[in-house]
Amino acid sequence: MNVQIIELVLVTIVTAATPLIIASVGELVVERAGVLNLGVEGMMIAGAAIGFAVAFLTGSTFLGALAAIAAGMFMSLLFGILAVGLAANQVASGLALTILGLGSAGLAGASFVGQKRESAASLYIPGLSDLPLVGKLVFGEDMFVYTALALVIAVSWFLNRTRAGLALRAVGENHGSAHALGLPVRRTRMLAVLFGGACAGLAGGYLSLAYTPFWSPGMTAGRGWIALALVVFSSWKPWRLLAGALLFGGATVLQLHAQAASIGLPGQVLSALPYLATILALVVLSLRNRRGSIAPGSLGTPFIPDR
Amino acid sequence: MIEAPVSKDQAAAEPLVRIRGVTKRFGSFTANDNIDLDLFAGENHALLGENGAGKSTLVKMIYGLIAPTEGTILWRGAAVALKNPEEARALGIGMVFQHFSLFDNLTVAENVALSLPRTESLKTVPDRISDIASRYGFALEPDRPVWTLSAGQRQRIEIVRCLLQDPHLLILDEPTSVLTPQEAEALFGVLDRLRGEGRALLYISHKLDEVKRICDRATVLRHGKVVATCNPREESARSLAALMVGSQVKDVKAAADRTYGGERIRVDGLNLPAGDMHGVSLQSISMSVRGGEVLGVAGIAGNGQSELFAALSGEAAARDANAIRFDGGAVGADGVTQRRRRNAAFVPEERNGHAAAPDFSLSENVVLSRHAESGVTRSGFVDYGRAQNLAGSIISSYDVRKAGPDPAARTLSGGNLQKFVVGREILREPGVLIIDQPTWGVDAAAAAAIRQAILDLAARGAAVVVISQDLDELFEISDRIAVIHMGRLSEAKPAGAVTREEIGLLMAGTASGDARAH
Numbered sequence: 001m002n003v004q005i006i007e008l009v010l011v012t013i014v015t016a017a018t019p020l021i022i023a024s025v026g027e028l029v030v031e032r033a034g035v036l037n038l039g040v041e042g043m044m045i046a047g048a049a050i051g052f053a054v055a056f057l058t059g060s061t062f063l064g065a066l067a068a069i070a071a072g073m074f075m076s077l078l079f080g081i082l083a084v085g086l087a088a089n090q091v092a093s094g095l096a097l098t099i100l101g102l103g104s105a106g107l108a109g110a111s112f113v114g115q116k117r118e119s120a121a122s123l124y125i126p127g128l129s130d131l132p133l134v135g136k137l138v139f140g141e142d143m144f145v146y147t148a149l150a151l152v153i154a155v156s157w158f159l160n161r162t163r164a165g166l167a168l169r170a171v172g173e174n175h176g177s178a179h180a181l182g183l184p185v186r187r188t189r190m191l192a193v194l195f196g197g198a199c200a201g202l203a204g205g206y207l208s209l210a211y212t213p214f215w216s217p218g219m220t221a222g223r224g225w226i227a228l229a230l231v232v233f234s235s236w237k238p239w240r241l242l243a244g245a246l247l248f249g250g251a252t253v254l255q256l257h258a259q260a261a262s263i264g265l266p267g268q269v270l271s272a273l274p275y276l277a278t279i280l281a282l283v284v285l286s287l288r289n290r291r292g293s294i295a296p297g298s299l300g301t302p303f304i305p306d307r
Numbered sequence: 308m309i310e311a312p313v314s315k316d317q318a319a320a321e322p323l324v325r326i327r328g329v330t331k332r333f334g335s336f337t338a339n340d341n342i343d344l345d346l347f348a349g350e351n352h353a354l355l356g357e358n359g360a361g362k363s364t365l366v367k368m369i370y371g372l373i374a375p376t377e378g379t380i381l382w383r384g385a386a387v388a389l390k391n392p393e394e395a396r397a398l399g400i401g402m403v404f405q406h407f408s409l410f411d412n413l414t415v416a417e418n419v420a421l422s423l424p425r426t427e428s429l430k431t432v433p434d435r436i437s438d439i440a441s442r443y444g445f446a447l448e449p450d451r452p453v454w455t456l457s458a459g460q461r462q463r464i465e466i467v468r469c470l471l472q473d474p475h476l477l478i479l480d481e482p483t484s485v486l487t488p489q490e491a492e493a494l495f496g497v498l499d500r501l502r503g504e505g506r507a508l509l510y511i512s513h514k515l516d517e518v519k520r521i522c523d524r525a526t527v528l529r530h531g532k533v534v535a536t537c538n539p540r541e542e543s544a545r546s547l548a549a550l551m552v553g554s555q556v557k558d559v560k561a562a563a564d565r566t567y568g569g570e571r572i573r574v575d576g577l578n579l580p581a582g583d584m585h586g587v588s589l590q591s592i593s594m595s596v597r598g599g600e601v602l603g604v605a606g607i608a609g610n611g612q613s614e615l616f617a618a619l620s621g622e623a624a625a626r627d628a629n630a631i632r633f634d635g636g637a638v639g640a641d642g643v644t645q646r647r648r649r650n651a652a653f654v655p656e657e658r659n660g661h662a663a664a665p666d667f668s669l670s671e672n673v674v675l676s677r678h679a680e681s682g683v684t685r686s687g688f689v690d691y692g693r694a695q696n697l698a699g700s701i702i703s704s705y706d707v708r709k710a711g712p713d714p715a716a717r718t719l720s721g722g723n724l725q726k727f728v729v730g731r732e733i734l735r736e737p738g739v740l741i742i743d744q745p746t747w748g749v750d751a752a753a754a755a756a757i758r759q760a761i762l763d764l765a766a767r768g769a770a771v772v773v774i775s776q777d778l779d780e781l782f783e784i785s786d787r788i789a790v791i792h793m794g795r796l797s798e799a800k801p802a803g804a805v806t807r808e809e810i811g812l813l814m815a816g817t818a819s820g821d822a823r824a825h
Binding site (some may be wrong): 162163167177178181 | 411413
């Protein structure tokens with residue numbers, strides 16, 4: 001295997017991991033605030049459809065990405081009103097959001113099926129981007145990849161270093177005590193849900209604007225669910241989430257190469273590898289963390305203020 | 308040393324807090340009745356009383372959590388109407404709660420930072436914690452996550468939270484209830500320093516030994532009224548216990564003219580480890596109850612009553628099946644339904660959510676505890692006609708007042724729902740009845756009806772165990788009384804031959820070793 005092939009594999013791993021990183025870092029913030037939004041898949045697909053439509057009509061990838069974010073936020077607003085504002089069951093609201101997203105994205109994108117446009121531009125720095133092995137990997141990605149990395153850094157800094165991040169974790173940990181301390185539980189949660197929606201929308205936009213620059217119904221193909229699993233997998237820590245997404249992206253890409261090389265295992269088994277890897281990693285993690293739950297204490301519990 | 312009730316210095320000094328004629332009513336229930344209390348800077352003032360005596364209500368008013376119905380609270384001589392705890396804290400009142408409001412997955416420093424004003428920098432918090440810790444001579448690592456800490460260390464976080472606001476009055480709600488003796492010693496050292504700095508401490512407790520050791524004055528509450536203010540160092544534990552539980556003994560029926568059958572409940576060396584952090588582990592509990600007999604179990608809340616109920620009802624199975632026997636049959640390892648099939652019945656303390664499902668109708672609630680008997684269910688199907696008939700006969704036999712033909716359990720008042728759940732069990736004519744807090748929060752008429760029903764059942768030959776924190780109730784209906792303290796049950800004594808003082812001492816855990824033998 002020469003250097004070019006290795007570089008190609010590494011670049012595709014990053015590409016496969018990017019939508020997972022963006023969507024799951026948003027969901028991580030939502031869950032750290034104590035809300036379980038199972039509608040990631042629905043918000044992603046809405047972002048993918050609206051993002052592609054706007055980018056196609058305006059000819060601007062940037063406007064398309066903004067529209068994808070707006071679509072995700074709008075979807076999460078619906079969820080927030082139900083699950084945070086009205087303290088409805090979060091699991092049911094999230095599942096409904098996924099179904100709503102899949103349906104309405106199919107409707108909105110119906111007239112764009114089969115349309116094609118240019119993929120999002122990649123960074124090009126003369127000299128640096130031409131370096132062997134790392135050139136394309138480090139200096140030749142599109143803006144989504146850099147945004148994903150920036151999001152992980154920013155979220156990690158926000159959660160661990162700022163007072164607002166501390167308040168958000170406190171709200172997710174024990175909403176009763178947080179309320180007693182005078183922290184705005186519902187406002188914090190609503191903002192977290194909106195951030196999660198923006199991230200999921202952007203992740204969907206990445207799929208239709210950069211990963212495969214066209215729209216097709218159901219193109220998220222379960223990535224929203226994998227993003228949800230990654231949050232648990234990372235035990236709600238942003239940096240582990242980055243590693244998990246790369247691991248999952250790596251498994252996805254490697255199984256494709258393994259299939260191409262026809263190593264004698266059925267293709268279905270190889271396709272299942274990334275999911276098996278996720279399950280295995282979850283088992284190993286949960287065995288390691290026997291003492292002290294790592295999940296936010298109030299995760300999934302509706303908050304109803306007593307006065 | 309401050310002399311009781313008020314020294315010359317104090318008489319001259321303006322009290323920090325002066326409470327005058329404070330009354331708090333919840334509906335028709337008077338929790339605090341015309342309370343007068345003075346707190347001076349530099350004193351450790353104990354607030355003594357049984358559960359339900361009104362201690363918590365009083366301090367919640369001082370801390371601004373609830374507003375008094377009548378009366379005034381004066382802070383440094385000026386009347387204040389505290390709307391919320393923030394206002395209380397602004398005046399300089401801090402409170403350490405019995406159950407900590409901490410975030411387990413956050414570190415010590417993060418927990419403290421959350422209660423500080425937004426203007427405080429997060430970076431200086433660890434240093435400030437270390438400062439306070441070294442000043443008062445205790446260790447607290449700012450970077451440790453809370454879930455790795457012991458109860459005593461957690462309490463220190465709460466104390467540090469309060470001290471960072473430099474309070475003039477610190478209220479401590481049963482601070483040693485979750486501490487080991489060593490941790491309690493360390494706490495007393497801290498409290499001495501705080502008092503030495505001229506702060507006032509209001510120390511809520513029912514542990515008489517502690518209060519005698521560390522408090523300068525004590526105010527005793529009983530049934531929402533101040534019954535005494537004294538110097539606890541000059542009182543004996545016995546006299547304090549008498550003040551707490553009331554010394555006048557009511558008419559106690561003689562146990563001699565009752566006839567007893569054979570032994571129906573036998574518990575031998577029952578051990579049960581605590582289920583969670585705040586739980587109590589039961590240690591070698593033994594008891595024997597004959598047919599026709601009512602055994603009262605007295606004790607201060609949180610000494611193992613719920614654990615004892617769980618063990619007797621089968622909600623928590625014992626390791627040794629022979630530890631519990633009903634009518635001679637070993638039931639220790641059996642579940643609730645199996646024990647019900649042995650003609651036992653159980654009424655837990657909590658009406659809504661434990662004894663009855665709040666959103667279920669009364670007839671559905673009948674099915675919940677009586678499905679094991681033939682009749683209400685037939686080959687897996689519920690016979691609602693029969694369930695409604697049963698509900699109807701409970702309602703008419705026990706005078707349950709309700710709206711509509713078959714309303715949801717939650718629509719009933721506390722007293723009526725309690726009559727219903729007690730009636731549901733007693734109408735089965737059980738041979739064994741275990742009942743926890745039969746009349747908690749129930750009006751006097753309903754309480755009398757429930758007590759009468761229990762006595763009537765015993766007169767028909769059943770063995771009854773009544774777990775209660777109400778001593779009046781236990782003296783009224785029990786043939787023998789035992790006391791549960793820290794998961795150990797004292798020897799049961801005939802109700803006619805035991806005094807309230809003895810029971811009070813056993814409840815406070817200050818009796819000599821032989822009285823606790825079992």
